[in-house]
Amino acid sequence: MMEPASTRLRVGVIGPAGFGGSYLCVELIDRGHHVVGLSRNPQKLGSHALYEPRPVDVDNASEAELAKAMSDVQVVVCEYGPHTAGHDGLRYMPFIESVRKIILAVKRAKVGYFVMVGGAGSLHVPGGDGICVADSKDFFLAYRRAIADSHAHVTYMEERLGPLGASLRAYRNARLALRSGGGDEDGKAAARTAVEAFEAKIKQDPAGGFIKAARASYMFFDGNTSFDWTYVSPSALYRPGKRTGHYEVTIDDLPLRGEPKGDNALDGRLMGVSAADLAIAIADEVESRRYKYQHWSATSDLSDDTPAPSYVTLDP
Structure with a gap:
């Protein structure tokens, strides 16, 4: 884990009151960074001297409107999730279009670093001959x-x-x-x-539309050096849980434990990360930019199976 940065940053978080976004905002604020929350209802996270809710409808805002909302931040972290109702497959194109728009806004606003939080679907299955998780039969x-x-x-x-x-x-x-x-x-x-x-x-029907859309979104980043980015895919068993303060990083591949066994080569081998520990990993990356132009995942100890809050809020 990185030590807290001596230089305080202005960090825009898209989706600040959601699952991963709320944990991340609290982590960043605890480190002394100024956080700008970007979403339809960013005030849901609560209030704090270092938190600025800035309402913007990511789905319907123009590229120029998004860029204006990001104009005074140094880093943007995208914890965006689609809100389209209906069958999961209907969320594919809205998600892709919104991510495309967000990237263009980041470039227009000349944001210094963009952290995209995608899904595990874009990670490669080790030993799977280049197959992504979203395409894995196992x-x-x-x-x-x-x-x-x-x-x-x-x-x-x-x-x-x-x-x-x-x-x-x-x-x-x-x-x-x-x-x-x-x-x-x-x-x-x-x-x-x-x-x-x-x-x-x-x-x-294993993979839904959103999983495939999150996988496809990585194509906007892979090999692209026209802006500075990092792409983090949470490991498979991503859930609320204890903040251990420790995590391990893997590059490109789905984190696994042990050797294949049984008919399903992944059965019993999947690893995970708590939202609190992934927030630490992302905050470390915001400060260090260690994994610039890389696609990575993080894991932490999930042996404590006590249910934890799905969302956190700022203390009054």
Whole structure:
């Protein structure tokens, strides 16, 4: 972990009151940086002498309007997430268009450094012959199994997704019932049926539109030296959790543990990072620019499975 910077920065954060953005803003402010929150409702984060909420509708603002909102900051961190309603596939183009617009605004405003927080989908699977996570035949089943094994992660998904999170809880409970070895045969059969039905849906339609859009957004950056950037993809099991203060970085590849086993080469091998620890990693990068022009991920210790807040706010 880097020591706090002696030079205080003005940092624009797109999506300051969201999941990752709220943790990042608190981390930056705790280090003494001045944070400008850029979103439709940035005041949701709370108030602080070092926090300036600057309302802007990223989805509908023009490139010029976004550039004006960024005109006085030295670094911009994009924690943007789309708000388009409807089927997940409908979010592909809005997300790509908004990221394209944000990059053009960053260049127009002559922002010194741009930190893009994308998804794990653009990371490469080690040993996968260059295949990205979003295209992996093994990833999504391993991912669902891994998050179902975490009470903290399932709790987070319930808060975030509502009914979809409830189906994940039912899947977790069925898996636990099968592992326990107890219960009557009818109960075991019902649990087995529930697990098989849930996993069949994953195999049928593994990657949603937003995951593919986040993967595609990296193409705006790869090999582009017309502005200074870094692209961070959170590791697979990204969730609220304990702030350990320590993290490990990998470049381009999906962080994994151990050797492949079983039919699914990624089963039991996925790693994660807490929102608090990823905020540390991003804040370190804001200060150091160590990974300029690089695509990286970070992992931290998630052994504490206690549910944590999905969002944090500034102290009054």
